[in-house]
Amino acid sequence: GAGVSQSPRYKVAKRGQDVALRCDPISGHVSLFWYQQALGQGPEFLTYFQNEAQLDKSGLPSDRFFAERPEGSVSTLKIQRTQQEDSAVYLCASSTRQGQNYGYTFGSGTRLTVV
């Protein structure tokens, strides 16, 4: 597609429920990032893939968070046993190449609300 597509747009989960958030990057983009944006805050880095390889997961806040990109295109961010503090907008971004001179295309995000 023309842009980065994320689904669902909105997700309400009961505390303790597992959720899976999907990201379809722009075709051909090798780099894929996940960010977490809490209400009123800037996005914070969660994890980075280059093709199917997860090269950096230093931003994942706990072992309840898990991301995968098995075929180097679509990525899924999974959160197990959701907690209220997980409520945020989860943004996915992709780029043609990793490098500091390139901007990244962000999706519209998935707004997760844990009740």
Place this chain on the structure above:
Amino acid sequence: GDSVTQMEGPVTLSEEAFLTINCTYTATGYPSLFWYVQYPGEGLQLLLKATKADDKGSNKGFEATYRKETTSFHLEKGSVQVSDSAVYFCALKDTGNQFYFGTGTSLTVIP
């Protein structure tokens, strides 16, 4: 570590007013600097960028100059429009994999 500090909002301006949103940064290397804009219900969109000192990024009437001596990248526009109402994020990217974002500045332009 790397970080970005930007002017707190919200900012409310009348149409055609001059806009400045301040942004300063801390980085260990020689980062690239960015401004992203987020319209309601949408994702982040790249507004402009600068990759080295003294570079000026510009787009849609917005400008920002990479000032290494003051570690700043202030966003300016000479005459804002109602359609500029959004949240603006300053960000840097160093040699690592991730962006570091400021907390965002909400701008509302009233007719």
